Amino acid sequence: MTIDIGNLRVRFDGEAENLFNGMDIRVEKGEKVLLLGPSGSGKTTLLNIMGGLISRVIDIPMKADTLKVSEDGAYVFQDPDSQFTMPTVGEELGFVLENKGVQRAEMEQQFTDVLEAVGLDVPVGMNIQELSGGMKQKLAVASALLQDTDTLFLDEPASMLDEDSARHVWDTVESIWDNRTVVIVEHRVEYIWDKVDRVILMDDSAGIVRDGTPGDILTNHGDLLRAFGVWHPRSWDRAPVFERAKPTEEILLEAKGLDVRRRKDTVIKVDELKIRRGEWVTIEGANGTGKTSLLLALLKLIPSAGDIHHRGKKIRKTKHIAGSVYPVFQNPELQFITNKVFDEVFINLEMHFDKTEAMRQTGKILESFGLSRVAHLHPLEISTGQKRRLSVATAAGGVPEIIMLDEPTFGLDQKQTFRMLEFFDGMTKAGKTIVMITHDKEIQKRYPSRRLLIEDGRLTERTAVDDAPVNQEV
Incomplete structure (x- = not known):
């Protein structure tokens, strides 16, 4: 679906100024878009508005002249624990399939396939709270993939994964996203920079300062990437250099x-x-x-x-x-x-x-x-x-x-x-x-x-x- 928001204004309780004070944003059907900006710039809030969670589920004062947002997109939240509703891996995945009307006899194979796809090798009867943080992220991605919706909203889905797992998860997501609209918030951009169609760069005042292809943003607006302190493929070239710590014998x-x-x-x-x-x-x-x-x-x-x-x-x-x-x-x-x-x-x-x-x-x-x-x-x-x-x-x-x-x-x-x-x-x-x-x-x-x-x-x-x-x- 196409997402279209015009003249967006949001104000949190206790705040004197609006967030997104007059923002316009449009994502065409099938586009893959990365929301990039410093910590606290409003990326997650914007993602939740585009996905319809605000204000359909989350009650935050909001106004917009145009508001065409998703009604049934699949989500991976920044904190995977916040989206789990069942105690075990199998019950969590089964809950998704039950809501889709899948017969129980067909579920077991789908469990096996999706867990293999995200690289999560655990028994379906395992309690979710016994999983590591990274394993929980894999389960959250698996749950989103099972929903098989036209729109995906991914909020740092690989932030707690090791390098091989992160690359594997992003390759899996890419393999199924051809005809889907995908909106991503991610700091670890090295895995997806060349996969997305657009990068929307936000500043620390929750404003859009640049909107272009990954190549355009990196080549022509590197000064802004550095000024806002956001990750990009050349970030570590400017990393601080220290003499390694010298411990005592104590x-x-x-x-x-x-x-x-x-x-x-x-x-x-x-x-x-x-x-x-x-x-x-x-x-x-x-x-x-x-x-x-x-x-x-x-x-x-x-x-x-x-x-x-x-x-x-x-x-x-x-x-x-x-x-x-x-x-x-x-x-x-x-x-x-x-x-x-x-x-x-x-x-x-x-x-x-x-x-x-x-x-x-x-x-x-x-x-x-x-x-x-x-x-x-x-x-x-x-x-x-x-x-x-x-x-x-x-x-x-x-x-x-x-x-x-x-x-x-x-x-x-x-x-x-x-x-x-x-x-x-x-x-x-x-x-x-x-x-x-x-x-x-x-x-x-x-x-x-x-x-x-x-x-x-x-x-x-x-x-x-x-x-x-x-x-x-x-």
């Missing part, structure tokens, strides 16, 4: 004979792991290998066998390291505890400084993370990229020795990713330790002082510059 965290368990099954075996002061460590591996489980086990948040020591003292409960090790979870909403962005950072600082100094430092941290203009909002009202930055900013407000982060750069534009990398570099230079899960190969090869790999259920070490795993003490 061991802050040590694990021996660690068996990390899920559902009573061992998923990772760690013979020995030592984390030193001032390190920058990446944990790498394909989706579903247990990277998040390893972090949770080190934090004593899930069961494990073996011993974990902090500064030589055995850790038995999470509270024993709560002040020294700070987690930043993959889903940032899980750790917000206040009603204002400002307070999320302030609450940590006020435990260490007087109120005046805590407020001053809070303002400084929010500015450095590009969050000053949303400081008054509820943490759940800001964009996914802003939530991600806020979750890391809360770590800056504490005084941990080790910060453990699960995919801290997913959903971020180029400018904010580079800012965050500068923050991590500053932390290691100040004697703090960074331990982060990441699928980003550019980050993996450019920045850590040590690289760990989870493969075939075991933790091994990579050198910082060599992709070949070496079996040695980690």
Whole structure:
């Protein structure tokens, strides 16, 4: 179908100015369009308007002179958990097929075909909440493909996938989209830049500044891509360069004979792991290998066998390291505890400084993370990229020795990713330790002082510059 919106105005509660103040946008039937812009520029909101979720499902004040939007498009949301309605993989896919009138006898083969198409090798009876973040994204894409609609709306569907999985998912989507209208929000543009027909470039005021082919945007408007800090195929040419972290010999965290368990099954075996002061460590591996489980086990948040020591003292409960090790979870909403962005950072600082100094430092941290203009909002009202930055900013407000982060750069534009990398570099230079899960190969090869790999259920070490795993003490 053709999407046609004229003179669009949206105003969120509590905001003095309109979003999309008079925007005009048209997407022809069969076009493949990428909405590109900095974090917080309104891309997801615009996608939800084009897909008819606003205001048919989501009640947000909106006006437009022309409003021809989709009524039955298939969606992949930025947060896959927000779209699941059933407890297991098979029930989730079956719910889609039941709504299409597919007979039960025909469902099993369709389950097999679509899961194979997106590269998700799990039993259909598996509970969705036992899947990794990347596996959930694959399931969300599978669900959208089963709907077999004329229009697809994809909001960062591959942000948590490893490189091979992301490429596989996008190739699968491309294989079925010939006659469909597809609107995409995506920061990881290297997989789709040459696949789309149009790139609509938005600024941080939610305005359209350029609309053209990928070649035109990259060749003639590279200055705007750089100015807005959005990802494009040449982004890493301007990445910050740091001297690699130089850790001390002081061991802050040590694990021996660690068996990390899920559902009573061992998923990772760690013979020995030592984390030193001032390190920058990446944990790498394909989706579903247990990277998040390893972090949770080190934090004593899930069961494990073996011993974990902090500064030589055995850790038995999470509270024993709560002040020294700070987690930043993959889903940032899980750790917000206040009603204002400002307070999320302030609450940590006020435990260490007087109120005046805590407020001053809070303002400084929010500015450095590009969050000053949303400081008054509820943490759940800001964009996914802003939530991600806020979750890391809360770590800056504490005084941990080790910060453990699960995919801290997913959903971020180029400018904010580079800012965050500068923050991590500053932390290691100040004697703090960074331990982060990441699928980003550019980050993996450019920045850590040590690289760990989870493969075939075991933790091994990579050198910082060599992709070949070496079996040695980690």
